[in-house]
Amino acid sequence: MECMKWTLKRSTELVDATLASVEEIVQQLTTCASLTSTRDPTMFENYWREHGDSCTTTILGWQRMSYYANSKQFFFVQTELDQVIRSLHDVIGNAVTEGRHIVIGVGSTQLFQAALYALSPPDRATPTKVVSVAPFYSSYPTITDYLKSSLYQWAGDASVYRPQSDDSYIELVTTPNNPTGEVRQSVVSGGAGFPVHDLAYYWPHHTPITSPADHDLMLFTVSKSTGHAGTRIGWALVKDLKVAQKMAKFIELNTIGVSKDAQIRAAHILRARIGAKQLFHFAAAEMSYRWQRLRSVLTKGTRFSVPEFQPAWCTFFGEIRSPAPAFAWLRCNEEADCERFLRHSGILTRSGGYFGSNTSFVRLSMLDRRASFEILIDRLEKLQSAVDMS
Amino acid sequence: MECMKWTLKRSTELVDATLASVEEIVQQLTTCASLTSTRDPTMFENYWREHGDSCTTTILGWQRMSYYANSKQFFFVQTELDQVIRSLHDVIGNAVTEGRHIVIGVGSTQLFQAALYALSPPDRATPTKVVSVAPFYSSYPTITDYLKSSLYQWAGDASVYRPQSDDSYIELVTTPNNPTGEVRQSVVSGGAGFPVHDLAYYWPHHTPITSPADHDLMLFTVSKSTGHAGTRIGWALVKDLKVAQKMAKFIELNTIGVSKDAQIRAAHILRARIGAKQLFHFAAAEMSYRWQRLRSVLTKGTRFSVPEFQPAWCTFFGEIRSPAPAFAWLRCNEEADCERFLRHSGILTRSGGYFGSNTSFVRLSMLDRRASFEILIDRLEKLQSAVDMS
Known part of the structure; x- marks a missing residue:
């Protein structure tokens, strides 16, 4: 951030700089390039x-004003986005979508929290434990604990976690893993556990697609498949309707749904991706x-x-x-x-x-x-x- | 929802319906109209x-892909949206923006939660109490308590709440009020309290603008000012930089910022609103x-x-x-x-x-x-x- 401020400030100074200070500025700008x-x-x-003409998004002033979208199942989901996600997985072969419900979120970060909410029994005396094999995605502990929820709680490295017979836990399985890149499977057994598969990086430019992923709850995101991080759209493929409904309830309570403008743009981008x-x-x-x-x-x-x-x-x-x-x-x-x-x-x-x-x-x-x-x-x-x- | 399903199903049946069933269908569709x-x-x-030509939004395939936006202060905020919000308040005269930081959220619902997070001291033995004079907005209790946070907790009607000398509390002041429409002021005194002013309805088509609102933390939303609920953009005007930064931190942890496509569309809509x-x-x-x-x-x-x-x-x-x-x-x-x-x-x-x-x-x-x-x-x-x- 400091570097960005410096860059902005100094860029405006270039006009009347001496040659020596120009060199210093150019040097600093170059340093900043890899730091920001x-x-x-x-x-x-x-x-x-070079190739984006086919997915220009145009939205007229009166379009998509309502909170409600056109999905029959989840009030805020645009049907066209649901459909294009299914087609994309069919073309890539990286996930089973048949018999799955699609829940849309503001990036997979929101869906991760929706999954914690949906999978943590509300009536337990102690919070559901959230674990992942180390090294794990650095945001998992922070995002799990920032609201100090008594529904769920970060419990660290899954490889040393030993649940008792009725312990409620959620194992986060990131595959290929962030940060290490290796292919992973769930490791915890016993207790009343549920794995959440974070498949943000299961795309053919990052890892060989060996078979369609076929898990109960899988998370994907536009940012890692096409690079459009700023659009903030992720999706979950969920086998159990009740879990999907509770995740959708979280999205409703958290943000009353997901921007329809962003959903429409994501649908355009993913459709272009299928064709190209x-x-x-x-x-x-x-x-x-x-x-x-x-x-x-x-x-x-x-x-x-x-x-x-x-x-x-x-x-x-x-x-x-x-x-x-x-x-x-x-x-x-x-x-x-x-x-x-x-x-x-x-x-x-x-x-x-x-x-x-x-x-x-x-x-x-x-x-x-x-x-x-x-x-x-x-x-x-x-x-x-x-x-x-x- | 049932009614919507019925409508969708029956609309497709109209083609080969008899006159009697058409009448029944039209009757049901009419009933549904006010129910949905x-x-x-x-x-x-x-x-x-009729008037929306001036705010058509077009986004090219390669634009706004990054997580990061162009605000110097909050990494995910588009500067043009910040500027147009300030201009809008200047034109309407409904809020002071000078010396205020603008935090953008996925609707004011997310910003309400960001405010709870920012204003609840993290080190208290008991949760910060959240109160509002009854009748209050029906979502306040649910949204405050759905994650069972030990940072904050719903405590009901502010008019009967009596804080002890060092009790931490947040008073939600909705003015004009949802659901009753009356103009309100904060009522709780004593303790370590902070009012949050929800001004979603403080626009001239709903209530006379008597003076620019001048509170420490004020919430507004696009949905209630122009009707574009589906875009999911709200904003907070915040006096204290540290509070604004902590709210922005919540938005980062919750959804890694706010869709830039939605921000750009909101900027177009609000700019059109100023001109029209x-x-x-x-x-x-x-x-x-x-x-x-x-x-x-x-x-x-x-x-x-x-x-x-x-x-x-x-x-x-x-x-x-x-x-x-x-x-x-x-x-x-x-x-x-x-x-x-x-x-x-x-x-x-x-x-x-x-x-x-x-x-x-x-x-x-x-x-x-x-x-x-x-x-x-x-x-x-x-x-x-x-x-x-x-």
């Missing part, structure tokens, strides 16, 4: 600039390139390491593919505080501590704009050289 | 059909007409009564005006369960019991489409005649 974005999927922006095979190829090629670039730099030294992934047959591409996750789970092999070390070199990451891991790890976004990604790679390369020369 | 909407501000739809004086005249004339119609029917008998309001000088219209609230707080003078009685006659309302009052009252929406409103008036008239003839 850590989770924003701006990688896709160029694609949509080249987007999948663009995104997959871009992610493969980035991971190759990253690995080629990291193998030049021993300062950093990232996980290895097993290639697998991808039913969507019809070939064997390597995973190319949205984040690199980077380990500093020599520094105890990897985030701090990288920040000093102009690389902004998120420390492993936030993910239930230790501070020698960081999560590094692979989804920034291409120019920022190249700056990032250059800086990592310089850090490798620096240690090799010492 | 209780809080939807669809009254404005016709206006925007005729909308205020349309809405004010329509509301005056409806209240005159309602009162003229109710004075024909003694079965029902509604509150009387004092006219006052409206600075916006520059004349003395009578309030014309969005809801009529209707009393059945002979029936103990007014909601049930009206439902049997095809009039859907919300019982006084939900508003902290008794069941001889109901809240009746005055904002439905004109045709539905006329059906409503006809039915009330028939009910009056029925009792007079008996």
Whole structure:
């Protein structure tokens, strides 16, 4: 944020700057380029600039004014969005939609909270425990606990959680995982548990699609499938009607539904995505390139390491593919505080501590704009050289 | 909902129906017309059909993809929406914006929860009490308590609430009030309290604008000012930067910001509203007409009564005006369960019991489409005649 303010302020000063200060400003602007974005999927922006004509959204002044939409089941859901989501999953083959109810939310963040609300029995003496195998998505603990609900409570690493016979718990299974990228399955057994599968990254540009996911409650989001994070639309595929209805009740109490303008735009974007095979190829090629670039730099030294992934047959591409996750789970092999070390070199990451891991790890976004990604790679390369020369 | 399903199903059957069944279907469709909407501000739809050309919203495929917007203060707020809100209040004269921070939410419902989060000290042994003078907005108790937060808790009618010296509480002041329409001020004193002013209905078509509202935390919403409920945009005017920042933090944790598509559309709509004086005249004339119609029917008998309001000088219209609230707080003078009685006659309302009052009252929406409103008036008239003839 400081960097953004600096950039805005200094940009206006360029007009009457001396040559020396221009150089300093340009240097600072370049540094800022890789510092200002850590989770924003701006990688896709160029694609949509070139191919986005088919999904321009136009809304007239009098359209979609009502709270109510046209879904027969959930009052605030636009039927066309429900339909296009089903078609998209059919085309990609990444999730079963037959016999599933679709609940729309303001991003999958809201749907995650809707799931906690729907799956926590209201009459328990103690809150339902919420667990996930570490390293887990860093927002899970915060979002679970910020309202100090007595319905549910964060209980940490699922791999060490042992429920008693009637303990109520929810296991969050993120697959492929944020931040590590590996494919996961639920691990907790016993008690009265329910898994929630967060499949935000189960798209062919990030991981081989091995079969349609077929779980009781699955979360997806527009931001990770097309890059349109600002539209704030996510969806849940839910097997049990009562669970879906209670999730929809949460959305009603929380925000009286979801912006219909955003739903209409999401429907346009996802429909364009179905029709445009080249987007999948663009995104997959871009992610493969980035991971190759990253690995080629990291193998030049021993300062950093990232996980290895097993290639697998991808039913969507019809070939064997390597995973190319949205984040690199980077380990500093020599520094105890990897985030701090990288920040000093102009690389902004998120420390492993936030993910239930230790501070020698960081999560590094692979989804920034291409120019920022190249700056990032250059800086990592310089850090490798620096240690090799010492 | 049943009625909607029936309508959809039967509409498709009209093609091959006999004359008798067509009559039955038309009758049922007419009944449904006044039953399907209780809080939807669809009254404005016709206006925007005729005058909405200036606020058509077009969004290209590549635009506004990022989570982040262009506000320097709150990462997810579009600056153009912030600016147009300030201009709107300047033109209407209904709120002070100077020295205020604007926080955008998914409707004022989300901002209400953001305010509870921001104003409840996190370290108290007991939850902050949330109170409002009865009759109060029926969603306040439900929305306060649905997550069983230990930060805050609904504590009922503010007029009987007596805080101890260091009790933490929040008083919700809805003015003009939903459901009763009267102008209100905060009533609780002592303790460590903070008033939240819900000004959703403080617009010149509902109540005379007597002076710019000048409170510490004020809530407004697009749905009640232009009728665009489906866009889901509300705003808070907040004096204290730390409170505004904590509200913005809630919005971030709850939904990672607010749809930028919805923000852009809201900015277009509100800008059109500033430029188009005729909308205020349309809405004010329509509301005056409806209240005159309602009162003229109710004075024909003694079965029902509604509150009387004092006219006052409206600075916006520059004349003395009578309030014309969005809801009529209707009393059945002979029936103990007014909601049930009206439902049997095809009039859907919300019982006084939900508003902290008794069941001889109901809240009746005055904002439905004109045709539905006329059906409503006809039915009330028939009910009056029925009792007079008996």
